[in-house]
Amino acid sequence: MALIGYGLGRARALKSAGGDSRVLHSLPSFYGANVALSALVPALGLVLVWLIAQPLVINASISGDIPQSAIPESSTLSLVMSDVRRVADGLDLAVSQGVLSADAAKTLSADGTIRDTLGAVGVALGSDVTPEILSAAQTYRTMNAAGSWMLTALVLALAFGGFVFAMSRTKAEFRARNVVESGIRVLLVAAASIAILTTLGIVLSLIFNTIEFFKLYPASEFFTSLTWAPSFGGGSELGILPLLWGTLYISIIALLVAVPIGLFAAIYLSEYASPAVRGVAKPLIEILAGIPTIVYGLFALLTVGPLLLQVFGDEGLGWMQAGTAVMTAGLVMGVMLIPFVSSLSDDIINAVPQAMRDGSYGLGATKSETIRQVILPAALPGIVGAILLAASRAIGETMIVVLGAGAAARLSMNPFDAMTTVTAKIVSQLTGDADFASPEALVAFALGMTLFVITLGLNIFALYIVRKYREQYE
Known part of the structure; x- marks a missing residue:
């Protein structure tokens, strides 16, 4: 849509100027770039935000439904959720390879064969799958698939909306160069921000887990012990x-x-x-x-x-x-x-x-x-x-x-x-x-x-x- 928009935006700008590019406020390429960026950038931004937010929302929803009795004494909720995701990914892989049908994956019971089934597609499980984990994995698959379809629909709608909006503004007097250069500057700032935020994320992840460690082990012994x-x-x-x-x-x-x-x-x-x-x-x-x-x-x-x-x-x-x-x-x-x-x-x-x-x-x-x-x-x-x-x-x-x-x-x-x-x-x-x-x-x-x-x-x-x-x- 962005590629098509570039060509159509450029052609529409020239048409509004009667074919004379000297009448245009900006070069024809800026009008095409404005349409392309309007269709592409908001849609890609939604994809990035959605891909970060969807796993967090699904994990929070499913982890809240797992009963405390389903968490072994030697384990934690995060480890149980790791097993849930591993089983869900294994079911997706089994369906894609034809080992299971889509309906069979939804109605699969937690018997002793599920480990063998998932092992046949290369997913190794350390322990038997309990009914609670299997149910959570099936819910995880359902929510993940629904989220993917919803993302696809919203991305297409947003790209089409940006395309139509930019085409409606494409006229000879429109300041396309100013808009495009401002948009490029925003993209450059975003690229720099990603690098900075990545560093910040690394530091914060280390800090939080280090604090958890020092709650369990004294810092004085960590920094002074010779053993x-x-x-x-x-x-x-x-x-x-x-x-x-x-x-x-x-x-x-x-x-x-x-x-x-x-x-x-x-x-x-x-x-x-x-x-x-x-x-x-x-x-x-x-x-x-x-x-x-x-x-x-x-x-x-x-x-x-x-x-x-x-x-x-x-x-x-x-x-x-x-x-x-x-x-x-x-x-x-x-x-x-x-x-x-x-x-x-x-x-x-x-x-x-x-x-x-x-x-x-x-x-x-x-x-x-x-x-x-x-x-x-x-x-x-x-x-x-x-x-x-x-x-x-x-x-x-x-x-x-x-x-x-x-x-x-x-x-x-x-x-x-x-x-x-x-x-x-x-x-x-x-x-x-x-x-x-x-x-x-x-x-x-x-x-x-x-x-x-x-x-x-x-x-x-x-x-x-x-x-x-x-x-x-x-």
């Missing part, structure tokens, strides 16, 4: 300090690898390499940034770890007990961070004005002296910012440390010991059927919140350094 020993049977010790130490230790080793290599590579590419060499070398270095982190993790597990074990293990110096260690993860993570440091530093060094180089050469300085005394001091704030951004990337890495560093939460100065990090423990605490009413599962959100605050602080500090010490050149 990490979760136990889903009770009696857990959930001190974050061993995890923070492992995170920072691995990150420091990674930066000791990445910063010198990446910075030297950036200096070579920007100051010494010919355009032909730079055109080949820079993309090859940046390929490292595109390698999935799971591949780096496998490289650490299968190649770097055994290699270090041969040198520092029992057959060598005797410092290393297994291939998984802080040094293994740190070296591989450092390789992964090289393109971050190299590319950012290269761009920053290239931003130093050529006039400063020419002035240094004119005073008799050599190339190396110019780099040390002119270029690097001028680019230093940006390079420091690049290093801090790489550090925040290292702190948030997961797969490399899961496969390369081990799983032991300990405080040790030996880089050849196995340790673990905050991100690795977030994965382990939320793997499997986590009970979000227990501190052993909710601790993952407290760990995530702590990590978020640390990386946010590093990013803010990097921006502060760059802005405070940035050289201003004429």
